[in-house]
Amino acid sequence: MATQTMPVLVLQPSSGWFRLNLGEVWDYRELLYFLMWRDIKVRYKQTALGAVWAVLQPTLTMLVFSIFFGRLAKVPSDGIPYPIFAFAALLPWQLFAFALTESSNSLVASQNLITKVYFPRLVVPMAATFAALVDFAVAFVVLLILMLFYGIHPTAAIVFLPFFLLLALATALSAGLWLSALNVKYRDVRYTIPFLTQFWLFATPVAYPSSLIPKPWRALFGLNPMAGVVEGFRWALLGKSNGTGPLLLVSIAAVLVLLITGLRYFRKMEASFADIV
Amino acid sequence: MSALAFRVNQLSKLYSLGRRGPYKTLRESLNDTVTRCFRRSNSKTRDADLPENIWALKDVSFDILQGEVVGIIGRNGAGKSTLLKILSRITEPTQGSVEVYGRVGSLLEVGTGFHPELTGRENIYLNGAILGMKRTEINRRFDEIVAFAETEKFLDTPVKHYSSGMYMRLAFAVAAHLEPEILLVDEVLSVGDAAFQNKCLGKMGDVARSGRTVLFVSHSMASIATLCTSAILMRDGAVAHQGRPEACIDQYLAGINESKGQTDLREGKECRRGSGDARIVAARLTDTYGVPSDRFECQGELVIEMEIEGVAQIPSFLSTIAIRTRTGITVLHLPSPPDLSWSSINTSGAATVRCRIPQCGLYPGSYVVSLWIGKNAHQELDWVPDALTFSMEQGALTSYGFDMSWRHGLYLCENSWSSARCGSEPDVEWPTMAGDFVH
Structure with a gap:
């Protein structure tokens, strides 16, 4: 008799231990890529304006902010022309808001996949998050044109931009992990997301500078990781900000906590996704 | 002895049927948590006994060897699909374990993840990736897939413009070129037209012959009998029989009708059709002496009787009886003469119709009888598929x-x-x- 080899895999009820198994996500990187690619390809299909939407969304928001907050409410902008000041913050904000919304709904939207095929479920919210990068790239070009128009040159700090971009994605993904897993069980989440992003926008210094916050409270403000991201973007692109330093460190810590707990919750719920979605 | 592919050990799966739906709202969940706090008992053991919870699988154990082609049969709700879902890792078992020896590919649905806005070409890549194929693998087999699907001309058309036949062909083509060591297939061959179904069955046959392990859920006894080397019969979440496909199919068909050669059809039966103005309320098989039986000898007399109610309103009617093998081949199709005269009408207004086959030449094996009555060929009164089962024996015949x-x-x-x-x-x-x- 042939000696029985070890099983490749043992399927049993998960023991509740915290196993991340990120190596498996790496094995499925091609699926991640294809799901991202699908989301991007399909996004502006059958729209009259197509990819122009990626330009219009941040530009129109910037115009509205400039008129109401910049012109009428006279919100200070750290000495930067208000449109640039707002756009540099809207760039990561819209990336975040879009990625958060998409990833939160991603599992429920992929119901047909989840109940019919196995793959690490993490791939789904990850793909939804990363697919938001394309709109970001388009809007980034708009920002560069705007900066050229206002005669503002990026400083050497721009090399740190990828780091802040990563931080924005990590924030969106970790919140997305929590919300997408919760959404599978409680469809209430879907209706909460529009409010959540709206409140989150007010808690983030997009329309106003964080210098408006009294100094002792500023670091605490960093508990909202997007505050760190937005101030980081302004610093890296425009060279001026009050946000870096303690605020940023608090933001990084907050993201790490949110990401690790999010992964953990997601992994714990993963086993039952196919049964309750 | 060949090596194992699966070792399934005391596998159980509990499903809780929510009172209102598959998922709860946040408020309900909070409510439950609060109530549970006050109850303060070990609710975990009690939960399983609540009527809202059902064991879709209970203590299922079996081994499958590499290279076996195993058919899984059973009625709806017997746990076949749940079993496949656990084996393909879509859901976790509640208890027990499965040892898997090899790379598993599952095909529980064709066209999983197809996106209507994407073209045929794009969907091949997307669907391939979802089924676990690598991009290089898809590139290598791309032309084969397209040729199999016969959709060369429409490769760059969004699949939402495809006809449903084309869509299914493309979807199956991708899946058919999946090459895992162990393949799990759920009732997916019942799509498309007859020609395409044959093509799919042929492909399944190739897969089976290539020495790969295949687990195959189907209601088509014909495909189970032709494709499988062994079978598992599931009943109420447990394995009722494991062994040769013929033995499992026999047991399965026998399970449909437990009674010996007669059946009460007053209660609804699955898949029944027809206006119901007149209904077949009972049916039986009898031998020459009128004794009900479900075993007959080749060349002996076989009488099929059905009792019909509600005939008073219907002046004349037709009846047909179909007898098919357990593998689904209809051997006999016996239409009645155009205007049946009643052999007897009893006091309750029911009539008996009798069809006599003096020398029934069916070869030894199991057979299934389906009954049909209609006002005429186009107006159906009642149709009872698989109403009776019986077996033929060689008997005295040499x-x-x-x-x-x-x-x-x-x-x-x-x-x-x-x-x-x-x-x-x-x-x-x-x-x-x-x-x-x-x-």
């Missing part, structure tokens, strides 16, 4: 030493043989059936 197996034939009809020397009149005639065999 057949001159030949093995009367369904491998050789299905029906023995009256015939006569003669032999003659060349150029002369036939000198001897050998009638075979009437004289020799039946007494």
Whole structure:
């Protein structure tokens, strides 16, 4: 008799231990890529304006902010022309808001996949998050044109931009992990997301500078990781900000906590996704 | 002895049927948590006994060897699909374990993840990736997939413009080129037209012959019988029988009708059709002496009787009886003469219709009887598929030493043989059936 080899895999009820198994996500990187690619390809299909939407969304928001907050409410902008000041913050904000919304709904939207095929479920919210990068790239070009128009040159700090971009994605993904897993069980989440992003926008210094916050409270403000991201973007692109330093460190810590707990919750719920979605 | 592919060990799966739906709202969940706090008992053990919870699988254990092609059969709700879902890692078992020896690919649905806005070409890549194929693998097999699907011309058309046939062909083509060591397939071959179904079955046959392990859920006894090397019969979440496909199919069909050659059809039966103005309320099989039975001898008399209610309003009607093998081949289709006269009408207004086959030549094996009545060929009154099952035995018939197996034939009809020397009149005639065999 042939000696029985070890099983490749043992399927049993998960023991509740915290196993991340990120190596498996790496094995499925091609699926991640294809799901991202699908989301991007399909996004502006059958729209009259197509990819122009990626330009219009941040530009129109910037115009509205400039008129109401910049012109009428006279919100200070750290000495930067208000449109640039707002756009540099809207760039990561819209990336975040879009990625958060998409990833939160991603599992429920992929119901047909989840109940019919196995793959690490993490791939789904990850793909939804990363697919938001394309709109970001388009809007980034708009920002560069705007900066050229206002005669503002990026400083050497721009090399740190990828780091802040990563931080924005990590924030969106970790919140997305929590919300997408919760959404599978409680469809209430879907209706909460529009409010959540709206409140989150007010808690983030997009329309106003964080210098408006009294100094002792500023670091605490960093508990909202997007505050760190937005101030980081302004610093890296425009060279001026009050946000870096303690605020940023608090933001990084907050993201790490949110990401690790999010992964953990997601992994714990993963086993039952196919049964309750 | 070959190596194991799966070792399934005391596998159980509990599903909780929510009171209102598959998922709870946040408020309900909070409510439950609060109530549970106050109850303060070990609710975990009690939960399983609540009527809202059902064991879709209970203590299922079996081994599957590499290279086996295993058919899984059973009624709806017997746990077949749950089993496949656990084996393909879509859901976790509640108890027990499965040891898997090899790379598993599952095909629980064709076209999973197809996106209507994407073109055929794009969907091949997307669907391939979802099924676990690498991009290089898809590139390598791309032309084969397209040729199999016969959709070359429409590769760059969004699949939302495809006809449903084209869509299914493309979807199956991708799946058919999946090459895992172990393949799990759930009732997916029942799509498309007959020609395409044959093509799919052929492909499944190739996969089976290539030495890969296949687990295959189907309601088509014909495909189970032709494709599988062994089978598992599931009943109420447990394994009722594991062994040769024929044995499992026999048990499965016998399970449909537990009664010996007679059945009460007053209660609804699955898949029943027709207006119901007149209904078949009972059916039975009897031998020459009118004794109900479910075992008959080849060349013996077989009588099929059905009791019909509600005939008072219907002046005349038609009936047909179909007898098919367990593998789904209809051997006999017996239409009644255009206007049936009643053999008897009893006090309750029910009538009995009797169909007599004096020398039933069905070969030994299991058979299924379906009954139909209608006002005419187009107005259906009642149709009862799989109403009765029975088995034929070789019995006294010798057949001159030949093995009367369904491998050789299905029906023995009256015939006569003669032999003659060349150029002369036939000198001897050998009638075979009437004289020799039946007494």
